[in-house]
Amino acid sequence: MKTKVLAALAATMAVGATCAFAANPFVDVPSDSWAYKSVVELADAGIIQGVDGQYFQGNRNITRYEAAEMVAKAMAHMDKASVEQRALINKLADEYADELNNLGVRVSALENRVGNVKLTGDARIRYIHQSEGDKDKAGEPVNAATKNDDSWSYRVRVRANAQVNDRTKVTYGVSTNDISFADNSTASNSDDNNISTDLANVDYNFGGNNWDLMVGRYEYIMGGPRAYGFFYGDTFDGAQLKYQNDKFAATAGYGKFKEGPIGGAWTVNDTNYASAKTAYGELEGFFGGGRMAGSAVGVYYNNIMPKAELLGNDIALDNIDVWGAYASVNFGKWNALANYETYRDAIVNGNGSKDNADVWVGKLTYGAANFATPKSWDAWVEYLNADQFDIAGTFLGSTNGWRNDSLTSNVKSWGVGVDYTFAKNAQFQVMQSFATSAKDGNADPGEETRAQFVFVF
Known part of the structure; x- marks a missing residue:
């Protein structure tokens, strides 16, 4: 799986955003990169941690388990997201529901999403x-x-x-x-x-x-x-x-x-x-x-x-x-x-x-x-x-x-x-x-x- 999930989460990043960005946490992400701002916001919000705490490795495929980990961390910041951003995180949570359950994010916790109506x-x-x-x-x-x-x-x-x-x-x-x-x-x-x-x-x-x-x-x-x-x-x-x-x-x-x-x-x-x-x-x-x-x-x-x-x-x-x-x-x-x-x-x-x-x-x-x-x-x-x-x-x-x-x-x-x-x-x-x-x-x-x-x- 490529970094589509990461890009989707990055697109929502008023979540955890601050007026001034933290220092670049990854040595392989140059400050002039188009993704620099989103990567820093995601890392600052605790949604991504990189590889060995030093490398972002943006071209590496990620597993569904790693994607679910990021979705779970994004869900923890739902209170900072807009309605559109919540809708995107909810969609990702539905996609990775089984992996989230295995991570200990209970279904009932997934259902506690504001604005969610589920049959x-x-x-x-x-x-x-x-x-x-x-x-x-x-x-x-x-x-x-x-x-x-x-x-x-x-x-x-x-x-x-x-x-x-x-x-x-x-x-x-x-x-x-x-x-x-x-x-x-x-x-x-x-x-x-x-x-x-x-x-x-x-x-x-x-x-x-x-x-x-x-x-x-x-x-x-x-x-x-x-x-x-x-x-x-x-x-x-x-x-x-x-x-x-x-x-x-x-x-x-x-x-x-x-x-x-x-x-x-x-x-x-x-x-x-x-x-x-x-x-x-x-x-x-x-x-x-x-x-x-x-x-x-x-x-x-x-x-x-x-x-x-x-x-x-x-x-x-x-x-x-x-x-x-x-x-x-x-x-x-x-x-x-x-x-x-x-x-x-x-x-x-x-x-x-x-x-x-x-x-x-x-x-x-x-x-x-x-x-x-x-x-x-x-x-x-x-x-x-x-x-x-x-x-x-x-x-x-x-x-x-x-x-x-x-x-x-x-x-x-x-x-x-x-x-x-x-x-x-x-x-x-x-x-x-x-x-x-x-x-x-x-x-x-x-x-x-x-x-x-x-x-x-």
Whole structure:
């Protein structure tokens, strides 16, 4: 690669420019050269360093890695650039996005460019097979929900990310439902129910970039993104305040579930329940590599406030208290995750007591399947032990979870999976449960197989 990148950066050089130039840093750049002014400005801004700190070597081809280094340094001086210069640096950043990621300039940092509007999204094609569980004497499944079932479906999501200024970002997203290939004429696949707004929020960063306030509709996963995310949290309307640095993070929020077992209409013992609100808090600590790449431990609390209608009258239910803790530890290419949650049930039994439901999850992962890195892969194994949850009859994970309803409550179950990036931005994922049994002597549910292609753009 010739010096086109260098020339493009030089053309922007009001960035880092001063009234008087520093001394010529390179012995092979004469002061009467047409490029002398731009070379000195680039060196003075720290964008180029030359070869061995003495020679510019302007006729030498440069590698993409060297070009990305210069782009990264130019991005650090964005506040000194004009609108036109920022547009040029943004264009170069898009061209060298993969190299910048390898240099440690995170994608999220690239997206923090003023005036930048970016469309992203994903498409998923999924196959699910649910095998039969225990059968009665006639050979029929004891639980009709666990009969043999094969289904193909697809989902498409699109996100618009707009950087309003250095501190403020607006995100809007739409998503289809999981649409079955079997029959697109059903009510669940109709145009009225197919597409919905699942993201619509404003994110404001302040306090030296350590504080973050998000308001609107966002994805909420109980315990945060490092936890297992066992309870359903997609499409959540609320407000969240977060403080974080490389060692510690504290989060507090309040809002309303819009989907999941307590996010819509659901019925228990002839009682109709409306969407539940929740207040939540999380404390996390990071070590052995920092917040992004290291290990972490965390504790979290949710106070879920359901509302019910019984015989036409509103009644107040006791809140559901949820406590949880997790530990995610990296060692080499391995990651070990342990997660515990306990739920204080709002349903009162006939004897006046209340049930508590506990969930234990352990997961061991090797490798890391990265959408940006073809042929990258990971493999994992997990163990789940979940009590019966009476409020909605089941636990249900977020969109990051993979288990069907019948394998999330009153079960002990193992699972394995493999993720493989077969091309850039294209990944194949497969998951399989095994050795699943019901707790408390109930009928065993069947096993579940999932296989899916996921494409991001």
